[in-house]
Amino acid sequence: MKYAVGVDLGGTNIVTILMNEKxxxxxxxxxxxxxxKGKDHVIGRIAQGIASVLNCKMQNAKCKMSPLALxxxxxxxxxxxxxxxxxxxxxxxxxxxxxxxIGIGTPGLVNLEKGIVYEAPNIPGWNNVPxxxxxKREFGIRTFLENDANSAALGEWWIGAGKGTRYxxxxxxxxxxxxxxxxxxxVYHGADGYAGELxxxxxxxxxxxxxxxxxxxxxxxxxxxxxxxRTKEALRKNKKSLVYKLIGGDPGRVTPAxxxxxxxxxxxxxxxxWDDTGYYLGSAIANYVNIFNPExxxxxxxxxxxxxxxxxxxxxxxxxxxxxxxxxxxMIVAGxxxxxxxxxxxxxxxFQRAGK
Amino acid sequence: MKYAVGVDLGGTNIVTILMNEKxxxxxxxxxxxxxxKGKDHVIGRIAQGIASVLNCKMQNAKCKMSPLALxxxxxxxxxxxxxxxxxxxxxxxxxxxxxxxIGIGTPGLVNLEKGIVYEAPNIPGWNNVPxxxxxKREFGIRTFLENDANSAALGEWWIGAGKGTRYxxxxxxxxxxxxxxxxxxxVYHGADGYAGELxxxxxxxxxxxxxxxxxxxxxxxxxxxxxxxRTKEALRKNKKSLVYKLIGGDPGRVTPAxxxxxxxxxxxxxxxxWDDTGYYLGSAIANYVNIFNPExxxxxxxxxxxxxxxxxxxxxxxxxxxxxxxxxxxMIVAGxxxxxxxxxxxxxxxFQRAGK
Numbered sequence: 001m002k003y004a005v006g007v008d009l010g011g012t013n014i015v016t017i018l019m020n021e022k023x024x025x026x027x028x029x030x031x032x033x034x035x036x037k038g039k040d041h042v043i044g045r046i047a048q049g050i051a052s053v054l055n056c057k058m059q060n061a062k063c064k065m066s067p068l069a070l071x072x073x074x075x076x077x078x079x080x081x082x083x084x085x086x087x088x089x090x091x092x093x094x095x096x097x098x099x100x101x102i103g104i105g106t107p108g109l110v111n112l113e114k115g116i117v118y119e120a121p122n123i124p125g126w127n128n129v130p131x132x133x134x135x136k137r138e139f140g141i142r143t144f145l146e147n148d149a150n151s152a153a154l155g156e157w158w159i160g161a162g163k164g165t166r167y168x169x170x171x172x173x174x175x176x177x178x179x180x181x182x183x184x185x186x187v188y189h190g191a192d193g194y195a196g197e198l199x200x201x202x203x204x205x206x207x208x209x210x211x212x213x214x215x216x217x218x219x220x221x222x223x224x225x226x227x228x229x230r231t232k233e234a235l236r237k238n239k240k241s242l243v244y245k246l247i248g249g250d251p252g253r254v255t256p257a258x259x260x261x262x263x264x265x266x267x268x269x270x271x272x273x274w275d276d277t278g279y280y281l282g283s284a285i286a287n288y289v290n291i292f293n294p295e296x297x298x299x300x301x302x303x304x305x306x307x308x309x310x311x312x313x314x315x316x317x318x319x320x321x322x323x324x325x326x327x328x329x330x331m332i333v334a335g336x337x338x339x340x341x342x343x344x345x346x347x348x349x350x351f352q353r354a355g356k
Numbered sequence: 357m358k359y360a361v362g363v364d365l366g367g368t369n370i371v372t373i374l375m376n377e378k379x380x381x382x383x384x385x386x387x388x389x390x391x392x393k394g395k396d397h398v399i400g401r402i403a404q405g406i407a408s409v410l411n412c413k414m415q416n417a418k419c420k421m422s423p424l425a426l427x428x429x430x431x432x433x434x435x436x437x438x439x440x441x442x443x444x445x446x447x448x449x450x451x452x453x454x455x456x457x458i459g460i461g462t463p464g465l466v467n468l469e470k471g472i473v474y475e476a477p478n479i480p481g482w483n484n485v486p487x488x489x490x491x492k493r494e495f496g497i498r499t500f501l502e503n504d505a506n507s508a509a510l511g512e513w514w515i516g517a518g519k520g521t522r523y524x525x526x527x528x529x530x531x532x533x534x535x536x537x538x539x540x541x542x543v544y545h546g547a548d549g550y551a552g553e554l555x556x557x558x559x560x561x562x563x564x565x566x567x568x569x570x571x572x573x574x575x576x577x578x579x580x581x582x583x584x585x586r587t588k589e590a591l592r593k594n595k596k597s598l599v600y601k602l603i604g605g606d607p608g609r610v611t612p613a614x615x616x617x618x619x620x621x622x623x624x625x626x627x628x629x630w631d632d633t634g635y636y637l638g639s640a641i642a643n644y645v646n647i648f649n650p651e652x653x654x655x656x657x658x659x660x661x662x663x664x665x666x667x668x669x670x671x672x673x674x675x676x677x678x679x680x681x682x683x684x685x686x687m688i689v690a691g692x693x694x695x696x697x698x699x700x701x702x703x704x705x706x707f708q709r710a711g712k
Contacts, residue, residue: 109681166547167546167547179647181647183539183544188539188648189649190523190648190649190650190651190682191522191523191649191650191651191682191685191686192649192681192682192684192685193649194646194649194679194681194682195647195648195649195682196647196649197646197647197679198647200646200679201557201643201646201647202559202639202642202643202677203558203560203561204559204560204561204562204572205559205560205635205636205639206560212679213676213677214642214646214676214677214678215677216560279561280561283558283561286558286570287557287558287643288647290550290553290556290557290570291535291537291551291552291553291554291557291644291647292544292546292551293545293546293547293548293549293550293551293552294546294547295546295547320569320570321558321569321570321571322570323550323553323556323568325465325548325550326546326547326548326550326551328548329547329548330547
């Protein structure tokens with residue numbers, strides 16, 4: 001049996017998972033990113049997570065693996081956790097080969113081939129960090145980077161909602177909107193690795209300005225920031241809404257969850273916000289359907305918790321706007337790995353790119 | 357050397373080409389579709405075109421092939437041209453194997469696997485026509501269907517503007533807008549064969565109604581019909597435009613060519629029409645760039661004749677709207693096979709699907 005480590009580097013947490021090649025999660029580690037402490041600290045946190053799952057026998061009785069050796073090249077960052085691991089495991093060097101790779105799903109601009117992250121949001125001083133070579137050197141295991149949204153898509157394809165499908169689109173509905181395209185079980189990267197920015201399809205060429213510089217992007221309407229913005233705007237004209245009561249009159253407390261709560265109790269303003277969100281999302285999905293003819297669209301991220309508040313108007317819009325043919329067999333479903341998709345997909349990336 | 361026949365079934369003409377596997381055009385036939393004469397007539401016209409290029413030695417000195425045999429199963433439609441061909445060629449039956457397939461690029465709704473065209477615009481009575489089996493039976497050669505825009509894209513990829521690229525998008529700017537996506541030299545079909553409807557990406561969710569039922573599609577703005585509609589609207593308020601003079605005051609005579617002619621002479625109204633057309637097209641391409649990160653976008657069809665009137669505002673919009681990364685190496689170019697892309701691509705389809 002072969003193994004791979006997958007790391008999901010998030011703004012808040014780092015999730016690290018050890019997977020076997022059959023798609024079984026063997027060990028899992030979750031720790032705070034603590035990005036405010038700077039680049040070197042985060043690099044160390046990632047290493048701790050990796051060390052933790054490699055050392056899984058001691059921490060997780062479910063894991064059948066022996067401790068894994070680090071090869072002689074190990075060096076670079078010194079970490080207490082890693083030091084301990086090394087002492088315990090060098091006796092069993094042959095097991096190194098069982099872990100074919102480490103995959104890291106990271107936000108920001110990534111050079112897939114060189115394994116460098118050019119920038120990472122929320123981490124001060126993160127410039128041109130050669131993550132892949134750092135962990136290759138540290139653990140003696142080949143390391144591969146992937147964009148975080150692509151990782152999440154690949155994770156959902158491998159053992160989640162997209163399992164067994166050939167043409168899959170994944171949208172991560174969080175603060176912003178990330179996307180990933182999976183064709184025949186592989187992330188579609190396009191010519192230079194930039195493909196899959198599905199949140200940055202413009203739905204209205206003269207719409208609101210998006211953070212990316214374009215106008216009217218899906219990301220400018222539909223994710224958490226869009227819901228919060230539109231709710232605040234609506235509340236200015238309507239103080240009778242249940243939302244206003246739930247937030248105690250403080251617009252700073254508007255969240256998608258509060259708006260969903262009010263909508264479920266029949267609040268008109270809140271329902272309209274979700275109807276519009278579904279409409280925007282459905283308009284974008286209709287475009288994807290006409291272009292890609294996907295078998296499945298997987299929606300992940302916090303907003304999917306709104307359930308039918310989001311899915312009903314979204315389906316209505318997709319049916320009204322897309323061609324009939326490609327909608328006939330289309331599935332649009334919520335993801336099945338809310339916490340682990342990114343790390344699972346990063347492990348799959350490692351399996352695929354290590355050629356195992 | 358292996359050969360394949362490619363047929364481009366257009367509303368006006370049928371272009372039929374015999375290609376060798378290296379991408380050389382060995383013979384070419386062009387004849388009017390005469391769609392108004394109905395289904396059976398068009399089926400016969402296609403057969404005549406195929407017979408003509410198969411019989412190339414007698415008609416085209418450049419072609420090195422001997423006349424090709426029709427196998428004993430031939431039957432079905434009886435055609436004088438085909439009868440003659442059969443008489444001349446049955447003596448040389450072994451050559452049949454040199455032609456590995458016939459590919460037909462057709463408009464309308466196509467079932468790729470079954471080789472059936474469900475509907476074809478402009479041809480009365482065209483319902484569920486099993487084109488592939490008709491020519492398989494007629495010529496004893498395996499026959500494959502492809503959507504016409506996909507064929508054109510594949511043709512430009514094989515021996516035209518997209519030669520040697522891995523990630524290509526092709527937009528056919530004609531009366532409407534067709535599209536094709538080529539990944540690693542193969543048409544991307546999606547889950548059910550409907551992918552690549554690139555003219556039906558909505559640029560404005562509350563824009564003008566498109567023929568497909570959606571609102572604000574690229575096809576509702578940018579192709580010939582959009583240019584004509586927008587020019588007529590503008591002329592109502594501005595009779596001083598050179599366009600008005602060129603059409604002798606008759607709005608029925610507005611064509612993209614006339615608008616281009618006036619724009620080249622500096623006419624403000626005409627320039628605005630082309631600026632807007634480039635803006636709409638650029639907005640759509642920016643979306644494709646963010647989603648696909650293509651290496652090249654190939655523009656084909658009559659409108660590309662406008663040259664920089666179209667390309668300049670289009671590039672400006674793409675640069676303003678798309679992410680910087682995927683635009684850096686992006687090429688956007690006019691097609692190189694204005695008349696033959698569809699037939700060439702249909703032949704390539706036959707090579708690919710016959711597995712040769």
